[in-house]
Amino acid sequence: MVLVKEFGFQGQICPYPMVNAMKKIEEYINKIKSGEITDEEVRLSFLVDHMPAADSVPEEIEKRGYGGFRVMKAKGKPLWRIDVQLLRSKILGD
Amino acid sequence: MAEEWEELEKGGGWVDTEEEAPAPAEVEEEAPEEEAATEEEAAPAGGEEWEELEKGGGWIDTGEAAPAKAALTLEEVKKAVVPKAKPTPPPEVKKGFFQEFFAGDSWGIGLFLVIATLIGITWIAIATNNIGLTGLVVGVLIGFAFQKGRFCIYMAHRDILLAKSYGMMKALVLCLILIMIGYLLVSDHGLGILSWATGGKFSAITPRPFIWAAILIGGFIFGVGTVLAGGCAAGTSYRAGEGYIGNMIAVITLMLGASMGMFGALSPLVGGKPGDSYLKTFVGKYTTASGKTISNPTIFDIMANQGIGPWPTAIGIIILVAIIWIWKSGFRLPEIIPKEGISLERIVKHKWTKWKAGVAIAVIVIIGLLAHSAAEAWCGQGHNYSICAACGLVRLTHNYFSTNGNLFEWSGLMMVGLIIGAFISAQFAGEFTLRVPEGKIILQAALGGFLMGLGAVTSLGCTVGHILSGVPTLSLGSLLGWFSIATGIWVTTYMLFMR
Numbered sequence: 001m002v003l004v005k006e007f008g009f010q011g012q013i014c015p016y017p018m019v020n021a022m023k024k025i026e027e028y029i030n031k032i033k034s035g036e037i038t039d040e041e042v043r044l045s046f047l048v049d050h051m052p053a054a055d056s057v058p059e060e061i062e063k064r065g066y067g068g069f070r071v072m073k074a075k076g077k078p079l080w081r082i083d084v085q086l087l088r089s090k091i092l093g094d
Numbered sequence: 095m096a097e098e099w100e101e102l103e104k105g106g107g108w109v110d111t112e113e114e115a116p117a118p119a120e121v122e123e124e125a126p127e128e129e130a131a132t133e134e135e136a137a138p139a140g141g142e143e144w145e146e147l148e149k150g151g152g153w154i155d156t157g158e159a160a161p162a163k164a165a166l167t168l169e170e171v172k173k174a175v176v177p178k179a180k181p182t183p184p185p186e187v188k189k190g191f192f193q194e195f196f197a198g199d200s201w202g203i204g205l206f207l208v209i210a211t212l213i214g215i216t217w218i219a220i221a222t223n224n225i226g227l228t229g230l231v232v233g234v235l236i237g238f239a240f241q242k243g244r245f246c247i248y249m250a251h252r253d254i255l256l257a258k259s260y261g262m263m264k265a266l267v268l269c270l271i272l273i274m275i276g277y278l279l280v281s282d283h284g285l286g287i288l289s290w291a292t293g294g295k296f297s298a299i300t301p302r303p304f305i306w307a308a309i310l311i312g313g314f315i316f317g318v319g320t321v322l323a324g325g326c327a328a329g330t331s332y333r334a335g336e337g338y339i340g341n342m343i344a345v346i347t348l349m350l351g352a353s354m355g356m357f358g359a360l361s362p363l364v365g366g367k368p369g370d371s372y373l374k375t376f377v378g379k380y381t382t383a384s385g386k387t388i389s390n391p392t393i394f395d396i397m398a399n400q401g402i403g404p405w406p407t408a409i410g411i412i413i414l415v416a417i418i419w420i421w422k423s424g425f426r427l428p429e430i431i432p433k434e435g436i437s438l439e440r441i442v443k444h445k446w447t448k449w450k451a452g453v454a455i456a457v458i459v460i461i462g463l464l465a466h467s468a469a470e471a472w473c474g475q476g477h478n479y480s481i482c483a484a485c486g487l488v489r490l491t492h493n494y495f496s497t498n499g500n501l502f503e504w505s506g507l508m509m510v511g512l513i514i515g516a517f518i519s520a521q522f523a524g525e526f527t528l529r530v531p532e533g534k535i536i537l538q539a540a541l542g543g544f545l546m547g548l549g550a551v552t553s554l555g556c557t558v559g560h561i562l563s564g565v566p567t568l569s570l571g572s573l574l575g576w577f578s579i580a581t582g583i584w585v586t587t588y589m590l591f592m593r
Contacts, residue, residue, distance in 0.1 A: 011532065049527065071101070078525040
């Protein structure tokens, strides 16, 4: 089952969106590890309106190897969404 | 849910498991949703159409969460949270001027208007003998390049520490090397374009003075302020042009802090020119090869004392940088022609790589150095220092809010232009929007701006003055300024984000 969470980081500029997104991801990884969350997949979405954050957040996720991610852009609006996929099997397998 | 997403990136292991998320999963979501509702950030904006930009991150399509249900839960979140998200605009609103002629299909008209205006201003500047007006033109170009490439000197330093990433710093170093070559070309060491442009009045850009105590303290304060405000003087100005309210406030408090340091209560301590105030009495003097004692020594002067000319000095520095560069990150030929090909529309609307922005900024800064000196030599509307963003804002305050201001002063107009240029660039990309941060960030930005203003006045330079256009003159003062600004950025980054 998929647990979807969305966090709005609009109005925040570098490096806050990146720092806050990493905090959230770590928080949820810990929740999966401790068994507080038992869903097979946790999907975290971060909404940012600061374009550099749409680069820096995925870069950092990739560097830290948290899981799959994708970057979405709202049509005709300066708004980006970074989705991270935390898979229970992968996190507990590590 | 009305968002239509475009996928940007699917890089790192997102797995497309096509299985549909079953409806019960949504029920599962309901309970934790309350928790999300209590979190302040959980304020999703509604009504966007999303497009996925890239799908590089190993995203696995486990099927989108059933849309109708998700919308329901989002509605609940919206109800529970203090509604920070703006009311959803109807999808087909009447297009404004900027959406139509900049971001839209008629972008060519917008570009024509911008170029025609810039040429018009240049013509007026020459025709009315107000060369200071060219500051506006150079400022628009710099602001445009800064916004397009998201060039950020603060980020170059911060990310070495925070993200262990050296990309922006390398782009900055490339930019500095190019400006150094350009500086040698325009000065009498090379082609002497500067003496020709100023009718023999200036033969080189005056390097910044070696007021070491003021630079050590002022640079550090500037670095602290940069991190708090989320951008240096130039960075915070171009973000103000993009619509960040926090940065707009920082620009205003920067002017306040600078005025207080330069002319106000703190001026006996940090204000004025070298020798004018307590901190600025510590000046490092140097006797050159020709026996002159100067207060703004450069590495060129020191090498000249050893009988080594400016060109061998510059080539030595380039070789040294190249060796470190290749040793650290290998040798790779830069991509000159992009895969997508070159089109005017791409250049105007799309993001530039930091390399392209770095090269563009180097070229514009060299043009700016010439125009700034010409404005001073012909019309007394500038300074023969390197160009400087914080100083521009300081002079802007002085020019327009004091009785003896010079309305056509070059660097003040450059900063006005920089903000306009970033605004235009953001409009072309369809990225301009007013962004309101939370209260804490506004206070932090206001304090950061004030500290930047104070620091810039103390050390007589900011990231642009000391680093971008000062370091290429190899002035000892600017090199020390780079060191102290970087220290301020690193210490504050560590305290704020890494503990």
